[in-house]
Amino acid sequence: xxxxxxxxxxxxxxxxxxxxxxxxxxxxxxxxxxxxxxxxxxxxxxxxxxxxxxxxxxx
Amino acid sequence: xxxxxxxxxxxxxxxxxxxxxxxxxxxxxxxxxxxxxxxxxxxxxxxxxxxxxxxxxxxxxxxxxxxxxxxxxxxxxxxxxxxxxxxxxxxxxxxxxxxxxxxxxxxxxxxxxxxxxxxxxxxxxxxxxxxxxxxxxxxxxxxxxxxxxxxxxxxxxxxxxxxxxxxxxxxxxxxxxxxxxxxxxxxxxxxxxxxxxxxxxxxxxxxxxxxxxxxxxxxxxxxxxxxxxxxxxxxxxxxxxxxxxxxxxxxxxxxxxxxxxxxxxxxxxxxxxxxxxxxxxxxxxxxxxxxxxxxxxxxxxxxxxxxxxxxxxxxxxxxxxxxxxxxxxxxxxxxxxxxxxxxxxxxxxxxxxxxxxxxxxxxxxxxxxxxxxxxxxxxxxxxxxxxxxxxxxxxxxxxxxxxxxxxxxxxxxxxxxxxxxxxxxxxxxxxxxxxxxxxxxxxxxxxxxxxxxxxxxxxxxxxxxxxxxxxxxxxxxxxxxxxxxxxxxxxxxxxxxxxxxxxxxxxxxxxxxxxxxxxxxxxxxxxxxxxxxxxxxxxxxxxxxxxxxxxxxxxxxxxxxxxxxxxxxxxxxxxxxxxxxxxxxxxxxxxxxxxxxxxxxxxxxxxxxxxxxxxxxxxxxxxxxxxxxxxxxxxxxxxxxxxxxxxxxxxxxxxxxxxxxxxxxxxxxxxxxxxxxxxxxxxxxxxxxxxxxxxxxxxxxxxxxxxxxxxxxxxxxxxxxxxxxxxxxxxxxxxxxxxxxxxxxxxxxxxxxxxxxxxxxxxxxxxxxxxxxxxxxxxxxxxxxxxxxxxxxx
Numbered sequence: 001x002x003x004x005x006x007x008x009x010x011x012x013x014x015x016x017x018x019x020x021x022x023x024x025x026x027x028x029x030x031x032x033x034x035x036x037x038x039x040x041x042x043x044x045x046x047x048x049x050x051x052x053x054x055x056x057x058x059x
Numbered sequence: 060x061x062x063x064x065x066x067x068x069x070x071x072x073x074x075x076x077x078x079x080x081x082x083x084x085x086x087x088x089x090x091x092x093x094x095x096x097x098x099x100x101x102x103x104x105x106x107x108x109x110x111x112x113x114x115x116x117x118x119x120x121x122x123x124x125x126x127x128x129x130x131x132x133x134x135x136x137x138x139x140x141x142x143x144x145x146x147x148x149x150x151x152x153x154x155x156x157x158x159x160x161x162x163x164x165x166x167x168x169x170x171x172x173x174x175x176x177x178x179x180x181x182x183x184x185x186x187x188x189x190x191x192x193x194x195x196x197x198x199x200x201x202x203x204x205x206x207x208x209x210x211x212x213x214x215x216x217x218x219x220x221x222x223x224x225x226x227x228x229x230x231x232x233x234x235x236x237x238x239x240x241x242x243x244x245x246x247x248x249x250x251x252x253x254x255x256x257x258x259x260x261x262x263x264x265x266x267x268x269x270x271x272x273x274x275x276x277x278x279x280x281x282x283x284x285x286x287x288x289x290x291x292x293x294x295x296x297x298x299x300x301x302x303x304x305x306x307x308x309x310x311x312x313x314x315x316x317x318x319x320x321x322x323x324x325x326x327x328x329x330x331x332x333x334x335x336x337x338x339x340x341x342x343x344x345x346x347x348x349x350x351x352x353x354x355x356x357x358x359x360x361x362x363x364x365x366x367x368x369x370x371x372x373x374x375x376x377x378x379x380x381x382x383x384x385x386x387x388x389x390x391x392x393x394x395x396x397x398x399x400x401x402x403x404x405x406x407x408x409x410x411x412x413x414x415x416x417x418x419x420x421x422x423x424x425x426x427x428x429x430x431x432x433x434x435x436x437x438x439x440x441x442x443x444x445x446x447x448x449x450x451x452x453x454x455x456x457x458x459x460x461x462x463x464x465x466x467x468x469x470x471x472x473x474x475x476x477x478x479x480x481x482x483x484x485x486x487x488x489x490x491x492x493x494x495x496x497x498x499x500x501x502x503x504x505x506x507x508x509x510x511x512x513x514x515x516x517x518x519x520x521x522x523x524x525x526x527x528x529x530x531x532x533x534x535x536x537x538x539x540x541x542x543x544x545x546x547x548x549x550x551x552x553x554x555x556x557x558x559x560x561x562x563x564x565x566x567x568x569x570x571x572x573x574x575x576x577x578x579x580x581x582x583x584x585x586x587x588x589x590x591x592x593x594x595x596x597x598x599x600x601x602x603x604x605x606x607x608x609x610x611x612x613x614x615x616x617x618x619x620x621x622x623x624x625x626x627x628x629x630x631x632x633x634x635x636x637x638x639x640x641x642x643x644x645x646x647x648x649x650x651x652x653x654x655x656x657x658x659x660x661x662x663x664x665x666x667x668x669x670x671x672x673x674x675x676x677x678x679x680x681x682x683x684x685x686x687x688x689x690x691x692x693x694x695x696x697x698x699x700x701x702x703x704x705x706x707x708x709x710x711x712x713x714x715x716x717x718x719x720x721x722x723x724x725x726x727x728x729x730x731x732x733x734x735x736x737x738x739x740x741x742x743x744x745x746x747x748x749x750x751x752x753x754x755x756x757x758x759x760x761x762x763x764x765x766x767x768x769x770x771x772x773x774x775x776x777x778x779x780x781x782x783x784x785x786x787x788x789x790x791x792x793x794x795x796x797x798x799x800x801x802x803x804x805x806x807x808x809x810x811x812x813x814x815x816x817x818x819x820x821x822x823x824x825x826x827x828x829x830x831x832x833x834x835x836x837x838x839x840x841x842x843x844x845x846x847x848x849x850x851x852x853x
Contacts, residue, residue: 004265008272014245017241026234033529036184039161040168 074211076117081611099211103166106173111166111512118162119211127394130368130379131201138217139367139381140200142190147193148178151264153207153214158187167212176199176207179768188676189214216367233346240284240339245331251332255822270322272625273331280335281315284342297485302481306486306519317511330515332825338519340832347527348547369393369400372444382451391445399436401447402454404429411434440625474551475522486517493815505817513599514818516810517829521803521835525796528836532843534793536852542774542785549771552755554740558730559685559748561695562723563704565742566759569673569776575607579666587611588631589658592638595619596627601638601657603669621652626656627833636660675782678707686782688736693718693726695745702813721747742776786852791846798842799835 025031072079073089074096084091091097099119103111111118128135157163161180167189170180176197181190189212194202195663207214250269253262283306292308295301296554311334318329344825368379372390380389382400390406391642393399399412410426414436423439426432432445434454436535449713490513497506530547544550561567581589590610593601619629626639637644637659655669682690692704698716708714723741727749728736739746739753742760747769750756756770759779774782810827813819 001262001264008250008268008514011249013243013274015246016539019238021240023235026231026238031234033183033185036164036182037163043165044125057419 071117072096073112074117074119074121076119080606081609082613088091097212098207102173102209105563108166108172113162114165115160115162116499118160120157120159125372127397128204129370129377130366131204132199132380132383133368133379136368136379136381137200144195147194147196148192150190150192151200152186152188152190152201153216154186155207155214155410156187157211157212158182158184158189163212164853166210170206171712174202177206179204180318184606188734217365230349231248233342233349237342237346240280240335240342243284244335244339245281247273247276247280247331247335251328251825254328255506255825265324266323266328269330270325272373273329274319274322274634277315277318277329277334278332278340279310280331284338285311288341301476301480301483303475303519303523306479306483307523309483310514310520311338313511313514314803316649317508317515319793325391330824333515333828336825336828337518341520341523342526344524347531361486365400366398369397385447385451387447387450389447391447392442393438393445394442395438395440397438399432399434399438399445401434401451402449403432403447404432404434406444408441410438410443413439413442415463441622447487452628474793475608477524478800479519482517482519482522485512489513489811489815491818495816496815502817508539508819509815509817509837512814512817513822515809516814516819516827518809519803521806521827521831523798523802525835526802526830528841529792529795529799529839533842533847534699536788536847537785540781540785540852541778542772542781543774544772546768549755550792551787552771553738553786554734554793556688556755556786558735558737559692560692560693560723560730560737560739560741560743560753562739563692563700564696566706566740567704568676569675569761574673575604575668577657577666577668581662581665585660585665587612587614588634588636589638590658591616591631592619592627592629592636593844594622595612595629600668601627607668628767634661672701675776675779681782682709682779688738691715691726691730693723693749693821695719720745720748724752727752781852784852788847788850788852791850792843795839795842795846799839802838803831803835806834 071077071081071090072083072092074091077092079092081091082170084094084097086100091100096119103109103324111402138144141149141151152574155167158167164184164521167182168180170177170191176194178192178194179486180192182188191203203215204214230339250272251264253269288304288308291302291304292662295305310668314330314337318331318334321327322328365382369385370377370380370392371380371385372392377392384811385391391401391403392401405426405428407428408431410432411423412426412432413423414433424436425435431448434449434451447476452598460852467848470486493509493513494506497503497509527547530550533550534544534547544553586608587610590605590608593608594613595616596602612630616629616631619627621627622639623642626637627638628635628639628643630636638656641657644657644664646662646664648660655667657667657760658665690708692708692712692714694700694714694716696716701714701716703712715722715726723746727737731752731754735757738755738757739749740757740759741747741750742758746758750758750770751768755772757772757774758770761772762774806827810819810824813823844853
C-alpha cells in the first residue's frame with residue numbers, strides 16, 4: 001500500500017500543474033474575450049483570383 | 060459619379076438595408092440609398108473586400124457627415140490616445156459603436172488589405188472595440204481614423220478615452236482566488252473520502268498523511284482565498300458596525316483553528332473539507348455579484364459626451380487643443396454641429412444652440428454677441444468664435460457631477476447587512492450558552508468543541524449565497540426584456556423605491572420615431588420643387604424631410620444659397636423658393652410655430668414642416684399600473700404639452716415645466732430628505748445629475764449603444780411598458796431571499812441541535828453544508844423563474 005504515498009504525490013502534482021496552466025492562461029488574457037473567436041473561426045479563407053471575380057466592381 | 064436611375068425594383072440599399080428612395084444610386088446591378096453607402100461599396104470592391112456582404116445581408120450602416128480630425132495630428136493628443144508606441148509601430152484601441160455583426164468583424168480584421176501600413180487589427184465584439192497596430196511612419200493616426208470613417212466605422216473618440224479608468228467588470232484577482240479555492244476543495248474532498256467511509260486497521264497509517272495534507276490545503280484557503288473577509292470584517296468592526304463579512308470571517312477563523320488543533324494533536328480529522336467548500340462557494344457568490352454587463356457602460360458622464368479636442372484660434376490661426384488644456388480667455392472656434400466644451404461668451408457670429416442635452420428644450424436657442432453659452436450646447440448654424448470664461452472642469456454642466464451630494468452614497472444598507480447583525484448576535488448567544496453549560500458540567504473538552512461547532516454550523520453562508528443567486532437570476536430575466544441593471548445591489552434598491560420621477564422629452568416622448576408633419580397645403584408639383592431644393596443640403600432636418608417627401612424626380616436649380624443652420628434658397632423653374640427658419644424668409648410671416656422648416660414659394664407662404672414628438676405607446680396604461688407609486692413629471696421643456704400630460708396622469712401627480720438640471724437634482728434631494736426612495740427615469744445629460752442622485756436612476760434609450768448618462772440601469776424604450784412588472788419582480792426577489800433565509804434557519808436548527816451537545820462529527824457538517832447550499836440555490840433559481848412567469852416576464 002506504500003504506493004499510495006507516490007500516487008497521492010502524483011495527483012497533487014498534476015492538479016498543481018493544471019492550476020498553474022489556468023493561471024498562465026488567465027494572466028495572458030486568453031479569457032478576456034470569449035465571444036469573438038467563436039465568430040472569427042467561421043470565416044472562410046480567402047478565395048484567390050478567379051472565384052472572387054464576380055464580386056469585382058466593374059465601372 | 061452619381062448614377063441616377065428611375066427604375067425601382069430592389070426595395071432596400073445593398074449596403075445598409077435602408078428603404079430605397081425613389082431616386083437611387085446604382086453601381087452595376089446593386090442599388091444604394093445614398094452617395095455614402097455607394098462610396099463605401101466602391102472602396103470595398105476596389106480592395107477586394109466584398110466578402111463583407113457575404114456573411115450578412117446589408118451589413119453596413121448609413122453614412123454620416125464628415126467630421127474634423129485635425130486634432131489627431133497633435134502629438135500631445137496622439138500620445139494620450141495610444142496604448143503603446145515603439146520605434147515604428149503603435150497600438151491603439153478604438154471604441155466603434157457601429158460594430159454589430161460578423162461582417163463588421165471580418166471587415167475590420169482585414170484592414171491591412173486597404174492599407175498595408177496597418178499590421179493587424181483585432182476586435183472585441185462585446186465591448187465593440189478594435190485594437191489596431193500600425194506603422195506610424197507610413198500612416199498617421201489621422202489617416203487611420205479617416206480610413207475607418209471611409210468604410211463607415213467611425214470610432215468614437217471622447218474625453219473618456221483620455222481619462223482612462225481601466226476597470227474590468229470582474230476583479231481579476233477574484234477569478235484566480237476561485238480557481239485556487241476550487242483546486243483546494245477538490246483535493247481536500249479527495250483526501251477526506253476515506254475518513255467518511257471509515258478506515259480499516261491497516262489504512263490507519265494514511266490517516267495522519269491525509270490530515271496533514273488537508274491542513275496544508277486549508278492554509279491557502281483561509282489566508283489567500285479568504286483574506287478579503289478578514290480585512291472587510293476588521294474595517295467594519297473599526298467603524299463599530301457588523302456587516303455580513305464579520306460572521307463569515309469568524310467562521311473561517313474558527314474552522315481553520317479547530318482543524319489545525321485536531322490535526323496537530325491527532326484528536327480528529329478536522330473540518331478542512333467544510334472550510335474549503337465554504338470558501339469556494341462564498342467566492343462564487345461574490346463573483347456572481349460582481350458580474351455585470353461589460354458591453355454596456357453605466358458610468359459614462361460628461362466626458363464620454365465631450366470631444367477630446369477643440370479648435371482654438373491663436374493669432375488668427377486655427378489650432379486644435381486638447382480640452383483639458385483650455386484656459387480662461389482662450390478663443391474657441393466652433394463649427395456647425397460641434398459642441399461647446401466650456402462656458403464661454405459669444406464673440407463673433409450668430410449662434411443657434413441646440414441645448415436639448417442640457418435643458419431638455421427641443422428647439423434651438425438663439426444667442427447674440429456677448430451672451431454666455433453654457434457648455435454642452437451644440438452649434439447648429441455657421442461657425443462662431445467664443446471666449447472661454449470657465450475651464451471645462453468647472454463649467455455649469457460638469458458642476459453637476461462634482462456636486463457634493465453624491466458623497467454619501469455608501470451608506471445604503473441592504474437586507475443582508477441588517478440581518479447579519481442579529482444573526483451574529485444570536486449565534487454568539489447560543490455558542491456561549493452551550494460553552495457555559497458544558498463548563499458547569501466540568502467537561503472542558505466538550506465546551507470547546509460545542510463552542511466551535513455552533514459557530515461552524517450556524518454559518519450564514521446561505522445569506523451570502525441566496526442574495527447574489529436570486530438577484531442575478533432576476534438580472535438575467537430583466538436582461539432578456541431589454542432592462543439592463545448595473546448590478547445586484549441595484550435590484551434591491553429598485554424594490555424599495557416608492558417615488559417615480561419622469562422626464563418628458565425622450566422619456567415620455569420618443570425621439571427615434573419622430574414623424575415629419577406638415578402644416579399648410581402643398582401640391583405634388585410643389586413637393587418636387589421643395590425636394591429639389593432640400594436635396595442639396597446636408598442638414599439632418601433637410602434629409603429627414605426629403606425622405607418623408609419621397610419624390611420621384613428632381614428639377615435642376617440655380618442661385619442656390621445656404622445659410623448654415625438657418626435655411627436654403629434657390630431658383631427652380633423660375634420659381635423662387637425659400638426653406639428654413641422664419642428669419643430667413645423674404646417677408647414677415649406670422650406663424651404659431653417658431654421652430655421647424657418654413658416654406659415660401661414665389662412669396663407665398665406655404666406652411667411649415669416640423670418634427671412631431673411622438674408619445675410612447677401605452678403610456679396611459681403604464682401610468683395606471685404605476686399608480687401605487689408617488690409620481691412626478693419634471694420637464695425641461697415649455698408647458699406646451701400640459702394638456703396631453705393631464706390626460707395621462709392623475710390630478711395628484713406633480714407636473715413641473717422649465718426645470719433646469721439643477722432644479723431636477725434639487726427636487727430629487729428634497730424628496731429623499733422627506734424619506735422617500737426615489738426612482739428617476741430620464742434620458743439626456745440634463746437629467747444626469749438627478750439620475751445619479753436618485754436611489755435608482757434609469758436611463759431610457761431607443762438604442763443602447765447611444766449615449767446614456769451615468770445611471771443604475773438602462774432601459775430600452777420598447778420595454779418601458781414592462782416597468783411595473785420589473786418593479787414587482789424585484790419585490791418578489793426580496794421575498795425569495797427572505798424565504799430562503801427561513802429555510803436556512805431550519806437547517807441551522809438541526810445542525811445546532813448536534814452542535815450544542817458537542818457531538819458534531821465532521822461528516823455531519825460536511826454533508827449539512829452542501830445540502831443546505833444546494834437546496835437554497837435550486838430554490839432561489841426555481842422561485843425566481845416562477846415569479847418571473849407570474850409577472851409575465853418569461
